[in-house]
Amino acid sequence: xxxxxxxxxxxxxxxxxxxxxxxxxALGIGTSAIGxxxxxxxxxxxxxxxxxxxxxxxxxxxxxPIYGYGAAEARLGRALRDLPRGELIVSTxxxxxxxxxxxxxxxxxxxRAAATGDPGAVRALVGKVGRRLRGLAxxxxxxxxxxxxxxxxxxxxxxxxxxxxxxxxxGLERVDIVFIHDPDHHHHEALAGAFPALSGSxxxxxxxxxxxx
Numbered sequence: 036x037x038x039x040x041x042x043x044x045x046x047x048x049x050x051x052x053x054x055x056x057x058x059x060x061a062l063g064i065g066t067s068a069i070g071x072x073x074x075x076x077x078x079x080x081x082x083x084x085x086x087x088x089x090x091x092x093x094x095x096x097x098x099x100p101i102y103g104y105g106a107a108e109a110r111l112g113r114a115l116r117d118l119p120r121g122e123l124i125v126s127t128x129x130x131x132x133x134x135x136x137x138x139x140x141x142x143x144x145x146x147r148a149a150a151t152g153d154p155g156a157v158r159a160l161v162g163k164v165g166r167r168l169r170g171l172a173x174x175x176x177x178x179x180x181x182x183x184x185x186x187x188x189x190x191x192x193x194x195x196x197x198x199x200x201x202x203x204x205x206g207l208e209r210v211d212i213v214f215i216h217d218p219d220h221h222h223h224e225a226l227a228g229a230f231p232a233l234s235g236s237x238x239x240x241x242x243x244x245x246x247x248x
Contacts, residue, residue, distance in 0.1 A: 070103020
């Protein structure tokens, strides 16, 4: 991954859009990849992608606790730290939480660590094995409605805790939008807990169908 990816993704973006605007920008950027959801991403590269997107006009940034088990939120917060908050729309999610890494993820990390200092070819092979293990685990879990190691909590208290923890990782006092993450098989729980928690004077709530990243 490099900051050039952001440039390729941005073609025509309207002017700055912030919390005071009633409309959304035509394009935002998601942060699943910079959290390492699809493979290791260097910290510097992750921050560079976000900042390059901002330079190109992107003002909407989306993240979630499950993206890299909190890493995406933390990296996004660091990337946005010195940017004008009033220009930005920052969204995160509740319901699908930052569960501990699965066994496959841990195995991949262990293999990569064991390869430290080895020739490049060996490290590349180890990386492929780790990604393969993780891919198998994710596909196995798809039928159950979430990625490997995912933990759902759509309860009122769980949603409030999730928002608080997300704010801490982001280093922000507020987010502009909170999505209810993958409620496809948990409609009753989401309606009973998540929607009331996010209604009223709190952040705007939207239900996000699974598969949208």
